[in-house]
Amino acid sequence: GAVVSQHPSRVICKSGTSVKIECRSLDFQATTMFWYRQFPKKSLMLMATSNEGSKATYEQGVEKDKFLINHASLTLSTLTVTSAHPEDSSFYICSAWGGVQAYNEQFFGPGTRLTVL
Amino acid sequence: AQSVTQLDSHVSVSEGTPVLLRCNYSSSYSPSLFWYVQHPNKGLQLLLKYTSAATLVKGINGFEAEFKKSETSFHLTKPSAHMSDAAEYFCVVSDGNQFYFGTGTSLTVIP
Numbered sequence: 001g002a003v004v005s006q007h008p009s010r011v012i013c014k015s016g017t018s019v020k021i022e023c024r025s026l027d028f029q030a031t032t033m034f035w036y037r038q039f040p041k042k043s044l045m046l047m048a049t050s051n052e053g054s055k056a057t058y059e060q061g062v063e064k065d066k067f068l069i070n071h072a073s074l075t076l077s078t079l080t081v082t083s084a085h086p087e088d089s090s091f092y093i094c095s096a097w098g099g100v101q102a103y104n105e106q107f108f109g110p111g112t113r114l115t116v117l
Numbered sequence: 118a119q120s121v122t123q124l125d126s127h128v129s130v131s132e133g134t135p136v137l138l139r140c141n142y143s144s145s146y147s148p149s150l151f152w153y154v155q156h157p158n159k160g161l162q163l164l165l166k167y168t169s170a171a172t173l174v175k176g177i178n179g180f181e182a183e184f185k186k187s188e189t190s191f192h193l194t195k196p197s198a199h200m201s202d203a204a205e206y207f208c209v210v211s212d213g214n215q216f217y218f219g220t221g222t223s224l225t226v227i228p
Contacts, residue, residue, distance in 0.1 A: 004160075006160075034216070041223070042220075042221075043207065043218050043219065043220045043221045044161075044207070044218050046216075046218075049215075091158070093160055093161070095161075097216075104149060104166075104168055104211075104213075105149075105151060105163060105166055106151075106209075106216060107163075108153070108160040108161040108162070109160050110159060110160040111158070111159065111160045113158065
């Protein structure tokens, strides 16, 4: 299957700083990328869906000004947590989807553990 | 509307015994169905998927699942559990545009 990478795998930052997480599809073109947040021992919560070249679609309750998503190319999407606070500490996972005609499955990145002090 | 229900939040089995993780779905369309596994602090790995071909789907690591339209189920099974199977398992349904996750089943394997 296809490979999706995330960087960094783990980040610790001070409250008030911004953190950028990169998600790359390494060997296929992802028309859509998804960003999820996962709390301990919980399922994945979809935060937003982004299509290359257009604005991300955020799920209800997710602050678009706080979680900035950029999907500038078919292989790269970034999530920036702006002015991070301790309650933003979580496991963030991205996935890439090539569409129904290409694999028709999501390929997940390994996740990024964010800890805000 | 699509939804997924994983009937058991936690399953515990002895090593070498069968595994059954249950998943029921509701979908207005012919769905695609997936099972993913997640080990602690790791991303999700696809175990298997159903996309309107054979109803019995074989996946990696000895797992398989059967799509039963009449029962709207897609239960995951394995004949013999291994210690390395201990993880969180997610059932996912897709209508081709969105993916809907179940709440997950935590599998414990007792030596």
